[in-house]
Amino acid sequence: MKFIIQREQLISSVQNVMKAVSSRPVIPILTGIKIEAKEHGITLTGSDSDVSIESYIPREEDGNVNVEQIEEGNIVLQAKYFPDIVRKLPEKTVEIESDPNLKVTIRSGKAEFILNGQDADEYPQLPTIQTDDSFEIPIDLLKGMIKQTVFAVSTMETRPILTGVNLNLSNNVLKFVATDSHRLASREVPISNTNLEFKNIVVPGKSLNELNKILVDSEETVEISVTNNQILFRTKYLNFLSRLLDGNYPETARLIPEQYKTQIQVKTKELLSTIDRASLLAKEERNNVVRLTTQESQLIEISSNSPEIGNVTEEIMAQLMEGEELKISFSSKYMIDALKAIEYDEVSIAFTGAMRPFVIRPVNDDSILQLILPVRTY
Known part of the structure; x- marks a missing residue:
């Protein structure tokens, strides 16, 4: 096997497949990266048997030559050394050549490395997924x-x-x-x-x-x-294959309340930063608990109390508030995660009581939903 390749292209492909390489895999050869040279381009593969990633570098694309002087073949190189070598090579191109004894020479400018390779035939075959059902x-x-x-x-x-x-x-x-x-x-x-x-x-x-x-x-x-135990995500030059988890996922639809007793609409960023500030004094507790209390004239009080440290209260204005008065405590971390995931300016939060799960959605968009269980604080 032999080819000359653009170093930048090689680096980005190596970085991609490295995300699947484990330092302690089930099969020892999986500590390596498989390199396969064919006349139309180079394919790199990394796998830990749960996740496998193939990255393809075409011989040429949009008139730019990525790989030249290809002699077909394949080899497996140690992932512990190969990525660092490639990253630190001096020139813009890299020549990689393997001999019949699985010795691999990597040349760039005046630098030359010789690595011991492994036989690519011993590298496990990735399962092929029928892409008709996709x-x-x-x-x-x-x-x-x-x-x-x-x-x-x-x-x-x-x-x-x-x-x-x-x-x-x-x-x-x-x-x-x-x-x-x-x-x-x-x-x-x-x-x-x-x-x-x-x-x-x-x-x-x-x-x-x-x-x-x-x-x-x-x-x-x-x-x-999707097949019965694998899922494949495929883009133009990348195959990302993951195993699926065994077992039945719980029926989650019934967790989402149908009716609500209290509903508020607030500006997402304002609520997020208020909860973030309140959580500063809640760090000692396991759940970083923060309390939300509805008040008169559309005010919401966010507070946190830590007996050894002190307490914090802050009020924000709701855009809309309807239903029963409410006091509820929840994990500030869960609330912050949920609000960050909703990339909308305003959220609607619907409560069914102090001890029931509450639902956060963007205003006027039901495609995104976050549900959080409150925390008992008495």
Whole structure:
């Protein structure tokens, strides 16, 4: 195998596939990056058997030559050394060549490294997913959906299914739901041009976080294909494959209250910064608890009290307030996470009492929903 490649292109591909490489994988060869040279371009692969990422560098694109003098072949190189070497090479191009004894020479300018490679035939074959059953979604929309839900997954391994985001596609609506049983985040978007339907597809939160980092904000689309235990996200030059979590995701629809006793509308940034300030004195407590109290003439009081430290109160004006008077306590962290995920100027918050879950939505948009369980403070 041999080729000469633009160093910048190689660096960005290596960075992408490195997100799937584990330092302690189940199969030892997975500590490496697989490099495959074919006449039309170079493919790099990284995998930890839960997530696999393939990044493709075409021989040329838009008249620019990325790779030249390609002699076909493949090799696996240690991910511990290869990325650092590539990043620190002196010139704009890199020549990579392997010999029959799996020795790999990396040249750039006057620098020359020789690394011991491993046989690429021993690298596990990635499962191929039939992409007939697939649908497309704009990249920026998918990134938004991940950002608005993935923070609410559970970090506790006691219920592994809750460490993932539940994906559901029916009646041309794609829905993401995440919950750790103390809060819930959901987002739905219409999907056109597909008859595909699925439910109870649960993608690990960790996988979606990595995918979100790799996908570059653009107008392009990502193609999503699902099989019984894998999901594939595919863009022009990237394949991101993740295993799915086993088990049944809980029925979350029944958690969302139908009726409300108190409803307020507030400016998102104002509420966010007020809760953020109130939480400064709530740090000692496990939940960073903050209290919200409705008052006369559309005023809302946000307060926090920590006996050893002191207390804080601040009032903000609601745009709208209706229903019963209310005092409710909640985790400031959960509330801050929820408000940050809603990228709208105003939110509507609906309460069904001091000890029942409450729902936060953007004003005039039901596609985004955040639900939080209150905290007992007596």
